[in-house]
Structures are given as C-alpha cells and as structure tokens.
Amino acid sequence: MRIAIAEDAALFRAGLVRLLEDEGHQVCAEVADGEALLAAVASQRPDVVVADIRMPPTFTDEGLRAALELRRVHPGTAVLVLSQYIETRYAAQLLHGSPAGVGYLLKDRVADVAEFTDAVGRVAAGGTALDREVVSQLLAASRHAGDLDPLTPRERDVLALMAEGRSNAGVAAALVLTLGTVEKHVASIFGKLGLPASETDNRRVLAVLRYLGY
Amino acid sequence: MTAPAAAAGAAAAGAAVRAPFTGRARRELLFCVLGLPLSLPLPVVGFAVTIWLAQVAGPPWTADGNPSWLALLTAAAVVVLTAALMVATGLTRALAAAVRRTAGKLLGEHVTTPPPPRTRLGDGPGWRAMAYLMLKLPAGLAEWYVVGVFWVAGIVNLSYPFWWLSFRNHSPGVRLSPVPVVTPFTWSGVGGHFQVTTFPGTFAAFGAGAAMLLAAPWVTRGVVAADRWLIRGLLGPGRLTQRVHDLEQTRALAVDNAAERLRRLERDLHDGAQIRLATLAMNLGMARKKLGDQGAVPDVAAARELVGAAHRCAKDALVELRELARGIHPPVLDNGLGDALASLAATSAIPAELVVSVPVRPTPAIETIAYFCAAELLANAAKHSQANTIKILMTERAGFLALRVTDDGIGGVDPARGSGLSGLAQRVAVVDGRLDIASPPGGATTITVELPLRAGHR
Numbered sequence: 001m002r003i004a005i006a007e008d009a010a011l012f013r014a015g016l017v018r019l020l021e022d023e024g025h026q027v028c029a030e031v032a033d034g035e036a037l038l039a040a041v042a043s044q045r046p047d048v049v050v051a052d053i054r055m056p057p058t059f060t061d062e063g064l065r066a067a068l069e070l071r072r073v074h075p076g077t078a079v080l081v082l083s084q085y086i087e088t089r090y091a092a093q094l095l096h097g098s099p100a101g102v103g104y105l106l107k108d109r110v111a112d113v114a115e116f117t118d119a120v121g122r123v124a125a126g127g128t129a130l131d132r133e134v135v136s137q138l139l140a141a142s143r144h145a146g147d148l149d150p151l152t153p154r155e156r157d158v159l160a161l162m163a164e165g166r167s168n169a170g171v172a173a174a175l176v177l178t179l180g181t182v183e184k185h186v187a188s189i190f191g192k193l194g195l196p197a198s199e200t201d202n203r204r205v206l207a208v209l210r211y212l213g214y
Numbered sequence: 215m216t217a218p219a220a221a222a223g224a225a226a227a228g229a230a231v232r233a234p235f236t237g238r239a240r241r242e243l244l245f246c247v248l249g250l251p252l253s254l255p256l257p258v259v260g261f262a263v264t265i266w267l268a269q270v271a272g273p274p275w276t277a278d279g280n281p282s283w284l285a286l287l288t289a290a291a292v293v294v295l296t297a298a299l300m301v302a303t304g305l306t307r308a309l310a311a312a313v314r315r316t317a318g319k320l321l322g323e324h325v326t327t328p329p330p331p332r333t334r335l336g337d338g339p340g341w342r343a344m345a346y347l348m349l350k351l352p353a354g355l356a357e358w359y360v361v362g363v364f365w366v367a368g369i370v371n372l373s374y375p376f377w378w379l380s381f382r383n384h385s386p387g388v389r390l391s392p393v394p395v396v397t398p399f400t401w402s403g404v405g406g407h408f409q410v411t412t413f414p415g416t417f418a419a420f421g422a423g424a425a426m427l428l429a430a431p432w433v434t435r436g437v438v439a440a441d442r443w444l445i446r447g448l449l450g451p452g453r454l455t456q457r458v459h460d461l462e463q464t465r466a467l468a469v470d471n472a473a474e475r476l477r478r479l480e481r482d483l484h485d486g487a488q489i490r491l492a493t494l495a496m497n498l499g500m501a502r503k504k505l506g507d508q509g510a511v512p513d514v515a516a517a518r519e520l521v522g523a524a525h526r527c528a529k530d531a532l533v534e535l536r537e538l539a540r541g542i543h544p545p546v547l548d549n550g551l552g553d554a555l556a557s558l559a560a561t562s563a564i565p566a567e568l569v570v571s572v573p574v575r576p577t578p579a580i581e582t583i584a585y586f587c588a589a590e591l592l593a594n595a596a597k598h599s600q601a602n603t604i605k606i607l608m609t610e611r612a613g614f615l616a617l618r619v620t621d622d623g624i625g626g627v628d629p630a631r632g633s634g635l636s637g638l639a640q641r642v643a644v645v646d647g648r649l650d651i652a653s654p655p656g657g658a659t660t661i662t663v664e665l666p667l668r669a670g671h672r
Contacts, residue, residue: 108495113496
C-alpha cells in the first residue's frame, strides 16, 4: 500500500515510517501539517493517510480538519486519524455519513504492531477502525444502556469489537474463538437488539453505532 | 563658599527667576483661574434664595429688613435639595469629570474615574464629588486671591514706573493724591498702607511687584497642592473601591495565569514526554515483533537497534518529566529559598553571586513566587543583558521579602516590550508585591521584587 503520514513530532513520525515500511508498505509522503498533507495527497494519491490530529499552526484539530477535507475531496483515500487523547465528538465528525475507509485511534495503539497494521489494512480496504476507548465511552454513555442488559458478557465483548469495525474473523482472532461461535454470537446480538442483519461490515458498524446513539 | 556650591547657588537663583515663566507655573495659574466657577452654583442658589426671601417676602421671612432665621434655614434646605438633585441627575459626576480632566491636563494629577453609581441618591462618589464642590469654594477663593494679589497685582506694580511719567507729569507744585500699591499685606494691617507719591517711589512699587511675581509660582503651587489633595481624596474611586478594583484585577490575572500555566503544562506533556513514551512503546512493539514469541530470531541486529532506540526514548522521557516536575515545583525549594537560589545561581549561564539573608521563612507560596522570579530574571539577563556578572540579593525587612537582581549588562530593559517582565509583575501583583526596574540604556540593570512574607497580609 502507498501511505502518506502527517505528524509534527519528528521522532514519532520516523518510527511510524519505519513500522509501516517494515510491514512492506510504501510511505510516499511524510509531512508535518494539514496543508502539506492535502497537497501531498493531491500529488501522490496514496491509498491511506495516517494523520495526527494536533498539528501546527494552531495545535488544535488541524489533522481532523484535513481528514474531513480529504474525505470530501478524495473519497477513495482512506484516512486513519491518530491522537494522544480521544474525543467522541471528533469520532462523530469523522464517521459522519459513512464509516467506510475511516479510522480514529489512540497513538498508544501503535505499540501493538499487529493490531495497528491490521487497523491500517482494514481502513485501506474500506472498513472502519474505531478505538476501543471511543467504543467504551459510547457504551458507557449509550441511551440504550438498559437495552444491552440481555446481552451476555461475551456478547458485549463481541458487540464492542464489531463497533470498533472488526470483521467476524477479526473478532474471532481477538477473542480466541472460532468463526462459527462468533457468527452465532453476532446473530444472537442482532436478534436481541432488534437490528437488521447486514452483509457488509460497514453497514454492520453503522447499525451498531447508530444503535449506540451516534 | 566653594566653587561647586557657588555654581549650585547660581543655578538655584536662576531657577527661582525662571520659575514664574515655566510651563508648570502657567498651567497651575490657568487651573486656579478656571476652578472657582465650578464651586459657585450652590452658594449662588443659597444666596439668591436668601436675598429673594429677604427682599420680596415679608415677615416672617424678614426681621428688621434682614433675612430671618427661618429664611436662612429655608435657604439651607434649598441648598441641600439642590445638592441632592445635582447628585441624582449626575450633574456632580459630570462636574467632577470635568475637574478630573482639567487636573489631569493642567496638573498632571491623574485620578481614576470611580465606578458608575448603583442607585441615584446612594451614589457615594457623587456625594464625595459634591463635598469637593463645596470645599472648592474656599479653595477656589484662595486660588483667585493668589491670582489677583500675586500675579495680577504683581504685574500691575511692575508697570508703575512706566505710566507714572505719562499720566502724572503735572507742573511742579501741584499736589497729587498718593497712588495705592496692592501687596499681599494690603489688607492685613501690617504695613498695609503702601502708597506712592513720587516717581522714585514707583520703583519701590516695581520692586514689590517683582518680589510678588517671584513668589507667585510657589504660593500658587501651595494652594494648588491643597486642591490636588482634595481632588485625590474626593474625586477618585475612594480607597476601598480602588482596593476592590485592584483585587478584582489581580484575581482575574491570577485565574488567567493559572489557566495559562495548566495549558502550557498540557502542551509540554503532549509534545514532550507523551510523544517519547508513545515512540518508546512503538519501538518496543516493533522489536518484540522482530524477536518473535520463541525460537531463533531472523534479524537480531534490527531488534537490537529498536531496543536501543526504545531505551533512548525512555531516558529522554525521564529527563523531560524531571524538568517538567521541577518547573511545577522545584523540590529543593522545600529546603528553603537559600538552597533553591544557590542551585539556581550555580546553573546560571552568567556567573552569579548570591547573598541571602532571610531569617524569617516566608510561606511556601511566596517562596515559590520568589524562586520563579529569580529564575525568570536570571534567564532574562542571560538572554538580553550581555552581562558578565549577576548579583542576586535576597533580604527580609519589615515583613517584606526583597529580591534584587543586578547585572552589569547593556541595560535598556523595557517591560512594555514583552520581555517576560510584565508577566512577572502580574504574578507579583497577585500577592500585593511589586516589581521595580532600574535599567538605564548602556548601564547596569537592577530589578527589585518586593513580596510580603505571607500572601494576604498587607
């Protein structure tokens, strides 16, 4: 995959480049602010953009605004936003409309190389990667919190992983279950919550997130 | 008399001769002339009412053709009512504002405008302005007296020799009535009848006029000083109001400063230790992947290098966190200002000589502010002063802690040009401390910070 990286901390940016190149990806652009990112995407047309939220000049939400702009101008380019803290409002803005090809992760997640590269791959393939911190905040604040009571603890785990954007195979790997067991759990969850079963992962994420009050 | 003393004497004499012609004398004279009318409304009202009652109305308002007690009491009541009306309509405030403006322009006496009134009649500053207008009557009369007797009469006296010959050149033998000369003593009974009857006598009048004009600026300054005292005391916001105003301002500053410090702290953490730790975790994650869960490692060199990078990140993060922690509160400060300043002086970029004599320990908050003041002043000197040595002197006197930092640099420190000094002054003001800067361009800079030993004890 061709990847563009926008991150103002040089140390971390170099680490990211190395990590992604070690995994066999090609980093076609390394920039340090939102403007440069938009220019780089326009000229390099990467498959995925990995962008820090807080960058110069304002050090507020540069990366997020650049990401939203990218989603509008280059819908085909997947965007994975990294941040040192999680704001559900930012997640809502990113996912607004469609969760396809979008990710929002804590920077800490890069420590788990496999998990991080899996998220990059998922986003690049048009999927979703939502940080479990976002999902747990959503679950905690969900106006349907009472409705989740019928779910077994295991089903709640599966629901959370689905909300993060994982496929059945991903859920199975994360929980060390067989694919069949996961499918059974998913069917049970959808039945209990009264959600329409959907074929694609995106529609499923959307359904779950909508249910959780997004 | 030695030569320098003679020179000084000559300079003083010159200054005394020039005094009547200085701008200051002119402005003070103008102030004296302008002032009196302001005080007239109330006396005029009282006088008019009394006269009208005495002249037009019959008994019981008059007694033997004079105003009766009843008439005087009524006039007084009308005066009080007028005063209340003037306060309630804001007229007194407008007059007070005019006086403040005039005093500011002509006397350089800048008095803060009091806050707007809460109720019409319960307007403290309004009533105090009214008191000023009342007291302005005697003050204004004294001012006019000075203008008339010292300035006008002084100039008139100077002119005696000039017109004497033109108007008084009668044929010899004609006896002329003497011409009176007005002096400050004219109405005092002491040598009161100064008259001129001959041409040479006019030179005595000339001399008196010159003396009066020479004295005039100083007498004017005296009556104006009394007026200034009234203006400061009665037309300002009042001590308590001023204090409340100052406290509101310093409180706002303190709140802003606290918020700003927290924001900076978050920023430092975010850009510093946090990013290093994230990179450290990322490097370890990559190394772990290279090492695998078990068995032989295909790329040991890369794994080693990643662990090395992670190790460096960990050490850098430790340094950053330590610096950050020390920026929040230097642990050495717990041992007292002496130790803290000693370690500060030891790390100063410019060699610093330190003298600390603080027998009474200030409160921790004051110690912290004093420490950060010293740190900021040292850093400032290192950045801008081009000094070779710095002296730090910390003493305690009469409940106050004084920090004096002197450098032998290029001077010209201007707090307005954002050298961090204005921020320091704000921080010091929060605890009623003060910061003084003496920094002539090209000369040594001395900055003195004075803090109470405990915040809240003035």
